[in-house]
Amino acid sequence: MNTIVWKVDKYVDNLERNPQVVDAARFLRENEVVAIPTETVYGLGGNAESDEAVEKIYMAKGRPGDNPLIIHIAEKEQLNRFVAEIPAKAQILMDKFWPGPLTIIFKLKEGILSEKATAGLATVGVRMPAHPVALALLKTCGLPIAAPSANSSGKPSPTKADHVIDDLNGKIAGVLDGGSTGVGVESTVLDCTEEIPVILRPGGVTKEQLEDVIGKVVIDRALVDESAKPKAPGMKYRHYAPNAEMYLVSGSREFLQQLVVEKRREGLQVGVLTTKEYQYDYKADVVLACGERADLESVAAALYDTLRRFNQLNVDVIFSEMFPGSGVGEAIMNRLQKAAGHKVITEK
Template structure:
């Protein structure tokens, strides 16, 4: 397959009238799949009403078909076509955070969306992205678009068009390059279908921000109990993993240093994931700074880029510092734990 690659300046107005956006929208209307930028990561979009289009998404990514997809919309009124009702908590969250990195779980209407998009569940995950190119495409095609991250399943999510091209060139109809994403980790997913809302996946909107709007929310026990079955898109299987095995290190710098020295003595090429504050403090073969510990939003925005950079560096093993498990740190640690396959070395 010849993958079309369009570049779009996301700072200009009337993007929905641009030829690149119009062509990408036509591809989507024809049930082809197109990668589009959002404020979190690049998504691999396809018509959520079409089994054919959704099937192409799973095929391109190599994603298990029992893993549901998030539906992207440009207008809240689109919900009426495939959602049974909008709970008060969901309406409040939509008012506060849409467009933005928050995905809300609703009870779905039958016979509207592709069953493949929702993995046969009675619920559907929906968000309105806060990115001018994504919104322009959604407005232009006037379709609900299913869009998981536009990467090979299990690998670090893409935050640039070049990442998508690296993973999916020849596997998708088109890539709409609208520049680097901002948030850098996927959206927060919250289930508003019953009782107290439950955060199924931490992301760009923190638990504290959500509670400031709707009051008490709970965290899904599957986030910490590996025996529980996750209900959120993107949480069922190992994700975000670099090529080399990644280990999280719960301990002092001296402990991490000893791990590095041990593996270097074995002849391995060792990588360390740290922050700008500590980038000169380690003697590993490759030391990469992932933002500033003093500003965890910078860590989130650079996380996937840093994991991909270890692939380019050709390391054999990676040790990563850990981060506070609060605020956006919850999303960072969730992604790192998934990338490491929950491998943690404790001092």
């Protein structure tokens, strides 16, 4: 398959009439899959009402079939077609955070969406992306679009069109290149089918921001307890992993440097994930600064690109600093823990 790349300037007017956007929308209506830019990461979009299109998403990614897909819409009114009810708290959150990096779990109205998109569940996750190219495409095609991250399953999510091409070239119909994404980590997933909403995945909207709007929100216990069964089926899988073995390091920079020295003595190529403040404190084969520790949003925005750069530089092992677990730091640590397979080395 020849994968087409359409380049679109997100700052131009009348994006819905842009020839590249119109062409990509035609592919979606024909049940092909197209990678699209959002404000979080690039998504791999397909018609959520078509078994054929959804199957192509799973095949291209190598994604397990019990891992449901998030549905993307351009207008809130589209919910009425496939959502059974909209709780009051969900409506408040939609008014506050949509368009934006928040996915809300609703009870599903049966018989509209492909059962493959929802993995046969009685619920569905929906969001309205804030990226102007994504919104223009969604409005132009007029369909609810299922769109997981546009990467090979388990690998770091794509924040640039080049990342998508690296993973999926020849496997999908096209890539709508709208430049680098902004937030850099996926949307927050919030289950609003419970009386007290539950965060199933931390992301671009923080727990603190949610509670400022609707009051108490709880976190799925599986996010902090590996032995607990996650409510979201997809959270049981390893995600975001670089090619190299990765460890999180809880301790001083001197301790992390000691670990580097030990691995280099074994003849291994060693990488360190740090921030701009400390990038010159380490002596390793590869030291990459992932944003600034004083600005955790910059860390989130650079995280997946940094993990992919380690792949390009062919390191054997990566040691990563850890970050505060509040605010957007919760999403950063969630992704790093997944990338490292929850392997943490703690200084005695």
